[in-house]
Amino acid sequence: MAKIFCVANQKGGVGKTTSAVNLAAGLAKVGQRVLLVDLDPQGNATMGSGVDKRQLELSVYDVLLESASIQEASIFSEKCGYHVLGANRELAGAEVELVDLERRDQRLKAALEVVDKDFDFVLIDCPPSLSMLTLNGLCAAHGVIVPMQCEYFALEGLTDLVNTIKQVHANLNPDLKIIGLLRVMFDPRITLQQQVSEQLKSHFGDKVFNTVIPRNVRLAEAPSYGLPGVVFDPSAKGSQAFVEFAKELVQRIPTL
Template sequence: MGRIIAIANQKGGVGKTTTAINLSACLVEEGKKVLTIDMDPQGNTTSGLGVEKSDLENTVYELMLGECTIRKSMVQTEIENLYLIPSNVNLAGAEIELLGIDEKEYILKNEVDYIQDDFDFIIIDCPPSLNMLTINAMTTANTILVPIQCEYYALEGLSQLIHTINLVQTRLNPSLEMEGVVFTMYDARTNLSLQVVENVKSNLNTTIYKTIIPRNIRLAEAPSHGLPINLYDGKSAGAESYRLLAKEVIEREED
């Protein structure tokens, strides 16, 4: 049965999408079959995996509204064994359209249940807000992975996210666990990055991944080419870091 990891943080610009794309691709590199679900109306994971957002007949929007099956919403990316349920701007209206629908917190989970056994990992990229799309991701997921940018306000909003995770655990998905925290955009030249890491370690009672993702120009360039970092520049520091993160994620599953 596939392990489902939601990548969530209501702050934007912390590396959620970068982590969703590159963790997925590096898990495939490790021989895993992966489905990535883009739950962000911006659709950056979709375009970052080389899928043209404007050409799509079915997306996660149609899936959420019951207009297509989960298998019809999936596309095969250019990377063998990496599949995607894409997103585009239409998803922004889903929140309103789901009003009044029974069990709307479980729409995604009920669909994913059909195909969970087909994959080793299902990675869900959440939008940068704590809305119904994020709640659907959390009711579907086994664990939540939280990227934290190494910057001064890193902990701001994190308590709100953890409160939401706890609420979902209590009311909607009792088996949900915290996968852990991964630090992103680490700059070894600044004392601030080091201070943020130490601050989070001392304030958060949760698993912290050993792998730290550096601030890396090749990581920033890769999405504009529609490629994950391991294919865009496999020897870059960003690629090496995401490979290490993928190995850690696999090891955690085996523990």
Template sequence: MGKIIAIANQKGGVGKTTTSVNLAASLGALEKKVLLIDADPQANASSGLGINVDSVEVGSYQLIEHSAAAEDCIIATNAPNVDIIPAHIDLVAIEIELVDKDEREYMLKKAIRHLKDSYDYILIDCAPSLGLLTLNALTAADSVIIPIQCEYFALEGLGKLLNTIKSVQRIHNEHLDIEGMLLTMYDARLRLSNQVVEEVQKHFSEMVFDTIIQRNVRLGEAPSFGESIINYDVSSKGATNYLSLAKEIIKKNG
């Protein structure tokens, strides 16, 4: 039975989508069957895996509002063993549309729970907010990965996210677990990067992944070609880091 992992942080620019795309591709490269659900209206995870977002007719919007079955929303990607439920800018409207629905926090969970038998891992790329979309992802997930960038305001807003996770555990999903905190955009030459790593490891020790994602030019280039770092440059530091993260997650869930 598969595991559903949400990748969430309400801060933008922390490497959430980069992690969603490249972790999915790395797990796929390690012969795991993966589904990536793009739950961010910006749809960057979709375009990052070669999907033409403008041509998406059914995707996460239709999935969450239950107007299409999950199976009809799934598209194969250019990454081996990785399927995606893509997003479209329409997804922006979902929060307003769900507001007066019964059990609105459970819409995604109901739509995807039967897919756990078909995949080893289902990853959800969350929007950079703590709105209804992210709440749906956390309610549907078994665990959450929190990317934290190695920069000055790294820990700002983390308390708010952890409080949201606690309230989801209390009200909607008692089994939600923190899969781990992932340090991203690390630059060994910067004192600040090293200070952030020390700080996060000191405060959250066991919850922090051993793998650290280093700042890497190739990692930044890959999405503009619609490819994961595994397809784009498997010998790059970025690919090595994400493969290492995938191995760590497989081992943890073994």
């Protein structure tokens, strides 16, 4: 049975897509069968996985409108070692089209149930806003992985996200919970980041992943080559950290 996790944070620019594509590549490296679902109309996770969003014949848009299955719409990225259910600008229109449809927040969940046995992990890269697309992701998921920077405003954004998850848990998806907080773009030389990191650990305890993703130039460069950092430069500190994170996540599964 596939473990389905949203990579979500309502604050923009915290490295959600970088975390999603590198975690997918890291999990593939340690022998897991992975599907990455891009729910962001910008299609950054699609492009960052070596798939050209402009060339997509079928995308997550078609899956949400039930005109294609995940088997038909997903593409295996040879370079990265995982399957991608891609997105492009078309997806922005899905917001409007889904409003009048039945089960509008359960479309992705229903589609994923069909491919449940084909994957070990399904990672969903959510847009930064709480939209119908994000809601589809949260309704389909078993849990949420929250990438966050150790900065003051990130803590405020985290409060909003926790409240959103509670509401979805109460009303739409009783299985949903926070799997863990992933500290990203971390620079140990900055005192504030260390302080926020300690605050997170004291408040959330073992919900904070042990692995810390350092601020790393190679991770930032990788998307311009259409690859996750883990594939682009496996020896970089950031890439190695994501592989360690993948291993930690696999180890945690039995206890979740």
